[in-house]
Amino acid sequence: MTQIIEKTDVKLQAKQAQKAAKTLAMLTTEEKNKALLTLADHLDNSVETILKANKIDLERGQEKGFDEAFMDRLSLSKERIADFANGLRQVAELEDPTGEIQSDWTLENDLQVQKITVPLGVIGMIYEARPNVTVDATGLALKSGNAIVLKGGSNAITSNKAIVDVMHEALCETAIPKEAVQFINTTDREATQQLFTMKEHIDVLIPRGGGALINAVVNNATVPVLETGVGNCHIYIDKEADVEKALTILINAKTDRPAVCNAAETVIIHEQWFENHKDQLISRLQEHNVAVHGDETVINAVKDAEKAGEADWANEYLSLDIAVKIVANLEEAVDHIDRYGTKHSEAIITEDSATANKFMMLVDAAALYHNASTRFTDGGALGFGAEIGISTQKLHARGPMGLPALTTIKYLMHGNGQIR
Amino acid sequence: MTQIIEKTDVKLQAKQAQKAAKTLAMLTTEEKNKALLTLADHLDNSVETILKANKIDLERGQEKGFDEAFMDRLSLSKERIADFANGLRQVAELEDPTGEIQSDWTLENDLQVQKITVPLGVIGMIYEARPNVTVDATGLALKSGNAIVLKGGSNAITSNKAIVDVMHEALCETAIPKEAVQFINTTDREATQQLFTMKEHIDVLIPRGGGALINAVVNNATVPVLETGVGNCHIYIDKEADVEKALTILINAKTDRPAVCNAAETVIIHEQWFENHKDQLISRLQEHNVAVHGDETVINAVKDAEKAGEADWANEYLSLDIAVKIVANLEEAVDHIDRYGTKHSEAIITEDSATANKFMMLVDAAALYHNASTRFTDGGALGFGAEIGISTQKLHARGPMGLPALTTIKYLMHGNGQIR
Structure with a gap:
C-alpha cells in the first residue's frame, strides 16, 4: 500500500x-x-x-x-x-x-x-x-x-x-x-x-x-x-491552396500521431476549394480511416459524415476523427479559430502569400504555419534540444x-x- | 451619482x-x-x-x-x-x-x-x-x-x-x-x-x-x-562597510521618498560594525527624523528605539521608520532577507567584493546593489524610458x-x- x-x-x-x-x-x-x-x-x-x-x-x-x-x-x-x-x-x-x-x-x-x-x-x-x-x-x-x-x-x-x-x-x-x-x-x-x-x-x-x-x-x-499542452489545432485550406500540398499536410497533421497536442483536430476549408476537391479530400481521409464530423455543407456532401456540434469544434479528439468546417473567406476561418483555438499551432495552406501573411498576423497562437504541418511544434523538431513542455500561454x-x-x-x- | x-x-x-x-x-x-x-x-x-x-x-x-x-x-x-x-x-x-x-x-x-x-x-x-x-x-x-x-x-x-x-x-x-x-x-x-x-x-x-x-x-x-510593486527592501551593512558610504546610502534609501516601493524598510547590520559605529548611525538617523525599531541589541543601545516585532520585519513602513537588525554574519543577513524580503531590491554595503558577490548571488531579488541605494530600481532611472510597473515575480x-x-x-x- x-x-x-x-x-x-x-x-x-x-x-x-x-x-x-x-x-x-x-x-x-x-x-x-x-x-x-x-x-x-x-x-x-x-x-x-x-x-x-x-x-x-x-x-x-x-x-x-x-x-x-x-x-x-x-x-x-x-x-x-x-x-x-x-x-x-x-x-x-x-x-x-x-x-x-x-x-x-x-x-x-x-x-x-x-x-x-x-x-x-x-x-x-x-x-x-x-x-x-x-x-x-x-x-x-x-x-x-x-x-x-x-x-x-x-x-x-x-x-x-x-x-x-x-x-x-x-x-x-x-x-x-x-x-x-x-x-x-x-x-x-x-x-x-x-x-x-x-x-x-x-x-x-x-x-x-x-x-x-x-x-x-x-x-x-x-x-x-x-500552462502547457492542450492543442486544438486547425488547418485552414484557402481557395488558393495547392491540392496535393493541402492533402499531404492535412493527412500528416491528423494521422501521424493523433494523440499528441500538435495534431490537427479541425480542418477549415474555403467553399470554392471544397466544391472543387471534395472527392479527393474524402477519399484520402477514408484511406487513412479518418472519421469526418462536419457542418451542414459537409454532411450533405460526405456519406457517413456525422454532424459536428459545439463539442467537436471545442475539444481535441486525440483520435482519427476530424471536424470539417466550410467557410466563405479568411475572416470566417480566423473567427472560428479565435473562438475555438487554444493558441497552440495553426496552419494555412495557400499559394497566395499575402493571404498567408494576413492569416499569420491575425491568428493569435504560439506557432503559425504556412504550407507545413502543425506537427513541427516541438522542441526537438525546432532544434531546441529538449523541452519541458509546450506553452499555450x-x-x-x-x-x-x-x-x-x-x-x-x-x-x-x-x-x-x-x-x- | x-x-x-x-x-x-x-x-x-x-x-x-x-x-x-x-x-x-x-x-x-x-x-x-x-x-x-x-x-x-x-x-x-x-x-x-x-x-x-x-x-x-x-x-x-x-x-x-x-x-x-x-x-x-x-x-x-x-x-x-x-x-x-x-x-x-x-x-x-x-x-x-x-x-x-x-x-x-x-x-x-x-x-x-x-x-x-x-x-x-x-x-x-x-x-x-x-x-x-x-x-x-x-x-x-x-x-x-x-x-x-x-x-x-x-x-x-x-x-x-x-x-x-x-x-x-x-x-x-x-x-x-x-x-x-x-x-x-x-x-x-x-x-x-x-x-x-x-x-x-x-x-x-x-x-x-x-x-x-x-x-x-x-x-x-x-x-x-x-505582479508589481511591494518592496520590503533591505540594506545590509557588512563588517567591511565604509562608514560614510553606508550612512549616505542608508539615509538616501530611507528618506528620499519613504512611500515608494524601492525605499529601504529594514537595515541589517553586522554586529562589529554596529558596535564601532552605532553613535554615528543613530545621530544620522535622528537628524533625518527616522524612528528606530530594533531587535534586543538595538533597543539596549538606542534610546527611544522601539522593540521590532514580526510586523516590523514583514511589512513596508512607507514612512520615516526603520527596522534595525543586528547579525553575526552574512548568512544570517541572507536568511533574514529570504524570510521577509519581497524579492524587489536588496543592497549590501561593503568594501569586500567577494562578500558583495556572494550576497548578490545568494539573495533572490529582482535588483541587487553593491554600495548603491535601492532607489535606482525604476524604469526611468535605469534608462528604460518608461515603465508599466516593477515586477516582483x-x-x-x-x-x-x-x-x-x-x-x-x-x-x-x-x-x-x-x-x-
Whole structure:
C-alpha cells in the first residue's frame, strides 16, 4: 500500500527543495553536467529494480482496466530506460542557460548595471502517467540550476518512486544535494492542492497532462503556472491552396500521431476549394480511416459524415476523427479559430502569400504555419534540444519551452556610493 | 451619482477591447505614434474639463476624510496634466517593441522559422487612486499594440472617466479604434472580480497599488498576473562597510521618498560594525527624523528605539521608520532577507567584493546593489524610458518593466509542403 504522507510533509519537502536550490544555483556548469551523467549511469545500472517497480503499476493498471494506449504510456522497458539515461546525457551537452549576461550598461553616475540569467528556484512539476517526465523534467531542472518537486500521477507512483530512489542514490555521489529532487510520495489529492498555493517555497508550477489536470492547476494555483499542452489545432485550406500540398499536410497533421497536442483536430476549408476537391479530400481521409464530423455543407456532401456540434469544434479528439468546417473567406476561418483555438499551432495552406501573411498576423497562437504541418511544434523538431513542455500561454514563454524557460533574470548593480 | 454598470457589460467591454486589439496589432509604428501625439494634444486642450471632474473627486475625498498624502496623489493641476501629455509624447519616441525578429533559422527540411515579438493582446489594469496611471498605462499599452481595460480606484473615478472621455474623443481622429481603451465606469467591486477570470478576453492583469490590492488579484485571478510593486527592501551593512558610504546610502534609501516601493524598510547590520559605529548611525538617523525599531541589541543601545516585532520585519513602513537588525554574519543577513524580503531590491554595503558577490548571488531579488541605494530600481532611472510597473515575480518580466514586458512572441513557419 502506498503510504499517505502527512499534510505538513509536502511543505517540508518544498522547503528542503528551496534550501537545496541555493546550493545548486552556486554550482558550476561542469558540476551540474557531471551530476547528470552520474544520474544517467545509475539509471542504466538499475533497469531491473525499475522494471520490477513498473510491474506493480502495470498489474494495478490491468486490474483497473485501463486501455491499451494508457498501459503503453505507463509501460517501461530496458530500451525506454536507456532512452531516459541518454536523454540526460543529451541535456548535459546543452548550453547552460544561467549566468548569461543578457545586457550590461553604465549609468551617467557610473553605476554599473548587469542583467544576468539565473535559475527560477524551485519548479513544481505536476504530471500524469508517463514516468519519463520524472527523468526528463529532473534533468532539465537540474541543468538550469533549479530544484524540482515532482508530483506524478497515482497510477505510476511505484515506477516514479523507484526512478527517484535511483536518482537520489546517484545524487549522493555528486555536488548536487539530493534534496534538490523531491518526490511527493502519495496519491492523496490534497498534497497536489497544497502545492498550488505554496508561493513562498515554489516559484513555478508546470502541469503536464490532459486538459482537466491543466485546468485544475490554472484555476486553483496562486503559484505562477507555465500552462502547457492542450492543442486544438486547425488547418485552414484557402481557395488558393495547392491540392496535393493541402492533402499531404492535412493527412500528416491528423494521422501521424493523433494523440499528441500538435495534431490537427479541425480542418477549415474555403467553399470554392471544397466544391472543387471534395472527392479527393474524402477519399484520402477514408484511406487513412479518418472519421469526418462536419457542418451542414459537409454532411450533405460526405456519406457517413456525422454532424459536428459545439463539442467537436471545442475539444481535441486525440483520435482519427476530424471536424470539417466550410467557410466563405479568411475572416470566417480566423473567427472560428479565435473562438475555438487554444493558441497552440495553426496552419494555412495557400499559394497566395499575402493571404498567408494576413492569416499569420491575425491568428493569435504560439506557432503559425504556412504550407507545413502543425506537427513541427516541438522542441526537438525546432532544434531546441529538449523541452519541458509546450506553452499555450503568452507570458514568460510561448510555444516549445527549452532550458531558457526555466530561468529568470537578476539586475546586478555595482556602485561606489551612488544615491538618488 | 456614479452609474452602476450591469454585470454583463464588463464582459462586453473586454470583448470590444479584444476586437479592437486585432486592428491595433496591424497598425504601423507611425500610426501608433501619431495617435499618441493626438492623445497628448487633446489632454493639453482639456485641462479645464479634467480639473472640473477632479474637483468632484477631491470634494468627495475631503468628505471621506482622506489624509494629505492620499489627497495629494488624487489631486490634478495644469502642470500634472501637462506631464501626462508629455509622458505620451515620450512614449511615442520609444522604440516599437513589436515586430522584432528575435531569431530566425531554417530547418534541414527547408522549413523557415522566425521568432517575432507581437502584442500581448488585451491588458487589464487594476489600480488605485493615482489618475496618472490612466494615461501612462494607456500610452504604453497602445504603443506596444495592446488594447487596455482600465479599472481605477473608486475615489478617482470621476477624474479617470473625464481623462478617458478626452482620450476617446482623440482616438476618433486616429487609426486606433477607440474601443482599444475601455474604462470600467463603476465602483462595484464585482466588476473587478469579473476581470479576474476573463481568460478568454484578457491576456494579462497588472495590479498597481498597495499590498491588499495586489494580493486580491494574485489570489483570485485565473488570468495571468504581472505582479508589481511591494518592496520590503533591505540594506545590509557588512563588517567591511565604509562608514560614510553606508550612512549616505542608508539615509538616501530611507528618506528620499519613504512611500515608494524601492525605499529601504529594514537595515541589517553586522554586529562589529554596529558596535564601532552605532553613535554615528543613530545621530544620522535622528537628524533625518527616522524612528528606530530594533531587535534586543538595538533597543539596549538606542534610546527611544522601539522593540521590532514580526510586523516590523514583514511589512513596508512607507514612512520615516526603520527596522534595525543586528547579525553575526552574512548568512544570517541572507536568511533574514529570504524570510521577509519581497524579492524587489536588496543592497549590501561593503568594501569586500567577494562578500558583495556572494550576497548578490545568494539573495533572490529582482535588483541587487553593491554600495548603491535601492532607489535606482525604476524604469526611468535605469534608462528604460518608461515603465508599466516593477515586477516582483520571476516569470515573464522581473524588476522595472518597460515596453517589451507588454509583448509576447509568435513562431512563424514558412514551408512548401513539409510534413513530419
